[in-house]
Amino acid sequence: MTASSSSPDGDSAGMLALGMADWLCRRAARGPQRPALTSGGQTWSYGELVARAGRMAAVLAAGGVRPGQRVGYLGLNDPLFLVTQFACGWLGAIFVPLNFRLTGPELAFILNDAGVHTLFADDGYTDVIDEVRGRLECRRYLARAAAPGWEGLDALLADAGGGNAHGNAHHNAAPPLAATRPDDVAAIMYTSGTTGNPKGAMLTHGNFWINNLNVTMMSDIASTDVGLNFAPLFHVGGMCCITLPILMAGGHLVLQRSFDPAAVMRDIATHRVTLSFAVPAMLLFISQHPDFARADLSSVRGISVGGAPMPEPLLRLFSARGIPVNQGYGLTETAAATTFLAPERGADKLGSCGTPAMLTEVCIRAFNGAPVATARERGEICVRGGNVMKGYWNRPDATAGAFYPGGWFRTGDVGYTDEEGFYYICDRLKDMVITGGENVYPAEVESVLYDHPAIAEVAVIGAPDAQWGEHVVAVVALKPGASLTLEALQAFAEPRLARYKLPRELRTVAALPRNPTGKVLKIRLREQGGQGG
Template sequence: MLAPGMAEWLRRRAARSPDRPALTCAGQTWTYAGLVADVERMAAVLAAGGIGRGQRVGYLGLNDPQFLVTQFACGWLGAIFVPLNFRLTGPELAYILNDAGVHTLFADEDHAGLIDEVRASLECQRYLRRAAAPGWEALVPLMAQAKAAPSPAPTHPDEVAAVMYTSGTTGHPKGAMLTHGNFWANNLNVMMMSDLASSDVALNFAPLFHVGGMCCVSLPILMAGGHLVLQRSFDPAGVMQAVAEHRVTVSFAVPAMLLFVSQHPDFDRADLSSLRGISVGGAPMPEPLLRLFVARGIPVNQGYGLTETAAATIFLDPGRAQDKLGSCGTPAMLTEVCIRDFEGRPLTEPHARGEICARGGNIMKGYWNRPDATAAAFYEGGWFRTGDVGYADEEGFYYVCDRLKDMVITGGENVYPAEVESVLYEHPSIAEVAVIGAPDPRWGEHVVAVVALRPGASLTLEALQAFAEPRLARYKLPRALRVVAALPRNPTGKVLKVRLREMGLE
């Protein structure tokens, strides 16, 4: 399959529509020609510092046009982009930077201090930030003086374009190697399954260092020739304001973000009429929240994917959101999906639960410097093991039950926390809920509900059990209730269940 490198397809898009708006952030707009000009200058700055094919360039900072400029500049040179989670500590960042062998690091003004704290342990050879500071080169004057780099370096679809580190729950994070071909296939998947067009305006407030922000919104809309509106971070009021101001047509969010938007006092009167769809992923969408947005006339395009799949794997058309409530959809155009039992054997019976596996052009090449982990992540034939439990119905629609590692086994019965959470979310006193397992001397484990309550609300375990009992089997009912001020979440909105366990909330 022809798969131009990232920089090449951006160059072609700019040649086709140079004066169209490509990117808006903080009141400033770049045309496609202007964006490519910045990419060329950034590529020249990187090349002058010794960056070439296969070398790694790191980026640490909030959402910013410079993130995308740096990513495309890496593609221009055949270098490898390493986006960093800005919520990590200095030692955590140091591990990733050294594991990836990052040569040049850009950090924004808000996060450069984290790097300074661990500078002595780093192996990076060059440090860039916008303004000069001790130990840092100033990027702004370098960009102003740079001459445009030559045409993009030819790249093979199998060449690594980015190493994106997964948030490991045990041990160190692993770097998923995503190729130019992976990004190309993912963009096509999103464009076809979401009907993206050059007339679309896409709003991204999810972190760009995560595949949700990068691969579900930003890169696909740019390849489609549309207009990307970028917010530096998530803010519910800012989201609604941006939709109204820019007449946003499409966006991406994790369910927690939509929950916070729906709880904002302006939600009922906000002008969201331009939205023709919101793609949702990262966690199962609670049914009450789905119904709330559908009632507002906002189609919700649920989907499923991981860092290792460059995101786009399964999509649910908004038109099936009601009759396929709870489903994440059918396989993307360029991806195959199957269910296998826990010994790796394919399961073909409808509703048979097993591990979701996928293969296709969007599946990662492997884990950076982790051949053993790479081998363990794939079955024969290129089938990637997602680590998620799910099933397919009679029509081939897929459902995600939960992460294998989050499943609670009580008295020999499997309890999928997402199923229990979906029921508990409907309790009027609950603002947030997470279900985890706790050791039980009799049953092995029992179900624990960790909740954050709405203002002024109260809740007892007995009341919660009485509420859920008509809809859940008795073994699925919470046997313990823990109330917290707020659930701990990572930057993408996922609940950190490992943190709940570490806090002793089980």
């Protein structure tokens, strides 16, 4: 097992290697027999995880992957996702995780934009690639088993390692670790592209290293922790909020293929899970499961929450179960970790996303770019630090527009600080509703409406209004058997909201449209109507 790519005679002399494969090998060397990863009823040790990553690196290298070239991965959560990611780090290649819910044309754009050299598609996802194969520029296609146009990865891995099905390959089958610098790109992660084509955020080896440290320090992660991840790994929430930090700390990762509330509660009890990550929608669905009240969740010492504002009623519900909620805020472009709100401050800082992570700077800037020094004055949240992306792949124009001088990344989120320096997110700049010249921040209205006993889910958007420019629309999914009128909703919210913030239109839907990470697709709500109320 190679522990480091640093060489006393090379360019990286005197510099500790921070590459993805470097730290995994170093961690494994400390305890190769320790459990690293459990998935699908099978557990791999750290030694086995490194061996598999080395075999994958050998397969990729044999197919022509060299430092800087891109390798795509399309599929649900699986140990092979991480094996491929670490193998890319091993070779100095760039990992490109793909959203498995995208259509063929959407995937084709990303694959060609990134210039992916080798693409792996898991079972069930080769057909969507075959539909657009003629327009792709990929040079090599890998699937689990060989098929027309696809090489069989399982057989290639077996040949590369000469080991058995449990991953006990010879370490010398792997190529040497490539020398990587902290600012070398480790992954290109594409933003959701709610308007126009998605952009690829270039995250470096150093970005992941700093994020891991931020999360480890703010969540007090130790090698004795058992982390559960059920969020999609192609998203920074699933990849960076528990998965990679747990592995760097030497803990035990339990990986679920996809999100299922019953499976989450079952695995928490079975594996005595101590830490996990979720978006609020996932916690909502868990809390609504009939087994929630009697589930054994006693081992959980913290759930990190991000990706969307945490509704206050949901926070109170989990706190009542004795489950500490560590709220946070981050973006794809910041490798996730930006601010954290510790559970012990959750009660007196309701609605806050906390204070900056240990290795990250955060500030508020006015909408003209000027720094804001006054508490509770709203502006754009900006971030600077080693976790902030290098830029957007092949988009120098977008990169330039995303930063203020001095390296401050513009998040596009509206926020403010209180007198103690705790940050609050009001909303996305593009989601803000302006009615009669007044700014309405949907998250504020949603938090109030979530308390209504008839509402299961709610999203607030703006709609054109001849008199006021826009008016507030509440799109709700009702609880089974419940009914609701606009007048009743207004009467409920009026004591807690200024009149201009009250919904002027009520639409009911069966369920809110969400992306794979649980975020409500407000652009779709704006495009579609609903049953008026």
